[in-house]
Amino acid sequence: MSRKFATLLSLLVCAFFGLAGQAFAQKKLRVGVTLHPYYSFVANIVGDRMEIVPVIPGEVNPHGYEPGPDDIKRASTLDALVVNGIGHDEFIFKIVEAAGRKDNLPMIYANASVALIPIGGERNGEKIVNPHTFVSTNGAIQQVYEIARRLGEIDPPNATFYRNNGRDYGTRIRRLRADFMQRIASHGKDFRAATMHAGYDYLFQEFGLRVAAVIEPRHGVSPTARQLAQTLEDIRAAKVQVLFAEQYFGGNLAETVRRETGVRVYTLSHITDGPFTADKFEREMRENIDTLARALEEQ
Amino acid sequence: MNSLTSLNEDDQAIHSALVVAGEEIGYLNQDFGDWPKAQELDELLIAPFYKDQFWSQHGELNWDLIRAADYNHGGDTGYLGNGGKQTGQSAFLLLFRHRHVGATYANQIDVWIHRDPAASRPTETKAESLVAAGWRQVVMYSGADELERLKGKAP
Incomplete structure (x- = not known):
């Protein structure tokens, strides 16, 4: 093998393994x-x-x-x-x-x-x-x-x-x-809230807030007339002031509850809709926190 | 004591927070080779040690690092939370069993509760000694447990 060819071959071998290594x-x-x-x-x-x-x-x-x-x-x-x-x-x-x-x-x-x-x-x-x-x-x-x-x-x-x-x-x-806990430091002692569905129990627990009633018996399932009547009664009895509805799953139920009980309605994000992005969780959680803080401040 | 079914709302909230705090304390121990004091956990914003509204809504427990594992020989590390003001709430004990530096995940984190909210620090942290002193271990109902239950229900 000529020296020139051997050099060329070694260059090719190096290039091959270099590229393979890079790909790997x-x-x-x-x-x-x-x-x-x-x-x-x-x-x-x-x-x-x-x-x-x-x-x-x-x-x-x-x-x-x-x-x-x-x-x-x-x-x-x-x-x-x-x-x-x-x-x-x-x-x-x-x-x-x-x-x-x-x-x-x-x-x-x-x-x-x-x-x-x-x-x-x-x-x-x-x-x-x-x-x-x-x-x-x-x-x-x-x-x-x-x-x-x-x-x-x-x-x-x-x-x-x-x-x-x-x-x-x-x-x-x-x-x-x-940040939220500092913002609500002087609020929330007697805060009584209901939620449209059970999506926010962990969040409320972590914030020291209590959920007095959940409207939907299961996620996406509307209550029967009898269940709804009982829930409305529970809301009145518990002196619930605020209802948190779901941003992505609309419907007239929240309006019915508002009309029947006089609660104020706010919407929270379930963080399960729209484009997938790295900052989505923090962004929508911050929005939820702003909404919660506003509901507490306006009570 | 099952964390899902046997705890009242205050105890359940504190238990949930303690589970996460246990992870944090484990990491802090890994990173700094020391056990943080309760006041340091408060300053690091770590619930249930952080004195925020969660803390006040759930009885304003007094937290204290009651024993720290020896750097070279291991042993248990414990945090006691007692003196809660909510009706029916318990005293808490967060235990890191036989911790050695650099072996965080090989060790076990236990949560124990005492129905007397004023329960004082235990002299021994062996399970039988704690039980004799009126402490009961909380068995966490985790996502892994729920998965097992769902698998059992699957056709």
């Missing part, structure tokens, strides 16, 4: 998410070191969602998947099964280490688990830590990076809560 270095793990808060949590944990894939479109209502072929295709390419798992994203189990990934897709159950609470209001003593752990601040921090820990197990070289980012993000969420 650039191959990011693909982590799927089901709900908007989980997109925000994961984005703030992994930065640009993983690709985040919303499994279903952002604008659909996750309740009763029926998976399509594109959802299944997306799920088939994932390296891990972050889910709530106890409500709100039941559709994901069908998708994972249809994608043939039931036995080999690492699932990260975000609220695996969250202390669950029951749905608020009077329910004849029955304790029904509330799945809305993602509409919260402390609960969100716990989930961020759980996700960061599990992603670190799946991607050990970046485990410390994920942990530290999770801690920074958790600190920001805690600051958000503290």
